[in-house]
Amino acid sequence: MTPQKDTPAGSVAAPPTTTGVGRLSLRAVGAGSWRRSPRLAVELLDRWSARTSGPAAEGTSGFPFEAVLGHFQAVGRNQADPDLIERLRVLAGSLPPPRTVHDRILANWLPGTFDHEDGNYDSYAAIPLLEELAGADGPDRIDAGLDGLIVALLADLLRFEATGLRANPNAAKQRARTQATFRALVRAGEIAPLAEDLLPSIPSSDTARGDRELAAADAVLTRVAEPVRHAVRIAMLPTTNRHDEVMFIRSVQTFELLYRRIARGLERAVSFVDGGEPSAAIGEVTEAADKIAATTLLYRVLTTMPRESFAEIRANTSGRSAIQSRAYREIELRGAPIPPNPQAPPLSVEGISLQEVFTAMPGGPAATALAAAMRNLDDAWRGMKRTHWGITLKIIGQVPGTGGTSGADYLRIAADQPLFPVLHPGTGEQDGGVRIA
Template sequence: MALDQDDADYDSYVGNAILTAASATEGGMASEQLVDATLVAATADLVMLEAEALTAHPSVAQSVRVRSSVRVLTRVHELAPGFALPRQLIDEPLALLDRWARMNDVATAHASYQCAVAVSGQVPSVVRDAIDITLLPTTRVHDEQMFVRCIQIFESLYRQVADRVAQSIIALDAGNTDQTVALLAEAARRVRATRVLYRVLTTMPPDAFAVIRAHTHGRSAVQSRPYRRVEDLSAPRPPGGSQASTTDADRCGTTLQEILLLRERELGREAATPVRQTMSELDSAWRAMKRSHWGVTLKTIGKVRGTGGTAGADYLRVTAQRPLFPLLSTPA
């Protein structure tokens, strides 16, 4: 990460190798609890970074960003339900938001920082260390630190959603519709909770993002493997339709949509209806998330091309319209 200024990619920019290693068990397998712990730690550090910035440079804009970051902290149990926090650590930032308007910037910054420190203290040290050493921005613009933390949160969430879809394929293939519904419902809840994260990203000034973009060519979120894995596991994709690099290890076998068709023929349409409904909920949440991404991109970069060689906001507008499960978007 420290030496890839000229030939970096998205994985190295985010520090995915380090974060993945920190969330692995002794046997090398990813721990769902540690992946969620990574998301929690990144959220806590986001709040601490922005609270420190508010203390150093009080302003209305920075106060708005801190408030938005604290709001993410209040929803972290939805973004990362696999890492349970004491209820008090969720209630305290909620109470802080309620009295925000009656406090000055110094007081809100201090209280926000203390809430985040308490949450961070719950996270295993190996995860906190990984979070600490994966904040290596390419510029001196403070906004880039917020940007890195936000995309690290998204990466952790994409990993969890992809795993839920993969597990639902196994469950549905075995005829376990109840487990399939539970897995997909959790994935949908996680995706819907990303709305609070986009509120933080909307605080990015276009001029600040222009500086960041100038130093991060080739490091585009379109390269995210967990994101692409969610879509590849969900339904067959047209050849050449992906802007991301796909290796043999990334390619998926039978998709969830294909398994649904098989099970409907075997179990009957009525028996598989709850699965269809939950797949539709995940599809709706996924497309809503992509529309939010498109809106933030349009606000910050306008119509210029993306750093990954895409058409930028126009590319995101088109992809936001693509369903996760095309079968569910057409009449049966």
């Protein structure tokens, strides 16, 4: 995609109708020439590097995020200035050991600014940065950290879409996207129950107008801790300057954190069964099923993706396939032993699977109840995959997947694969291991 030309001094800014769903991002059209040009970012980065490498080193304080982000978001990551990218690469290799949460944020954010040749799904969506932040308060707070980030991501997306609606109040597609995002935030407690305190009382409505949605997003974001708001803001490095890629990246990030949360729950379920606490294991499995069922909220947002926009995003994200998702594959491995998927990077997890500890249980009411909970999770998991298949078929048709798969056909086959093959005699465990395209 060709970067936008600088607007001549005194000219009229591009009209709002050039922005929004199916069009350019407001961050591209509304950006001044100083954002599109890398000059300011390079100058401020050089000043910061000189200051922090000298005797009066200040850690990550004062890093010019605004200037760097302004350039990247105005032109797209793939069109960012090569000289700026190289400076960021050198900086990443020379950072001192992190001392603060902001040091760790910078260290985990930088690799995503220069991943053009060796990028993957994680670097595309800044997953290492978000996962690092989720664990910043200690291992006992990771689940709460994940839930808080999920809510913050949805609130930030709603703010972005509501701003787009205010610029284009009569755009039906923008209104539909904003409404779907609003509903996802209102009901975010279903996928992020430990962050319900971040959700103020938000009245639901069938009509999106922009102002109310923007107020709701701001009400949530003001309750979010400053490091989380900061990390969410900078974890947006789209490869293009299309409005729709912001929604896509936020959706990827939300799903990845949700999958991580579910994988942790299944790991605990195994420990509970091993420790003779089947009722606690049933609780974990039931909660996981409820979260998976609630992903329909997120998929309703994804269905607003125009086919032509996604075609451009796909063309700019080669090598960054969802088949690389570690959290998704961990859920599969926590569920049952499956053979490696040759199309996905290798992954292993410690310990045995839930299916293995379940089959080792003696018969009785506890085993029967756990089997019922596992079956509900299995049904929800396959239902989610069928939804993904249907959306993929609508948006990209039958074109091959970016991870080397057959695309929608691959997802159709994947949707038939159970999470717990032992509950489905005749399916054959050798058929496991398939993954979304």
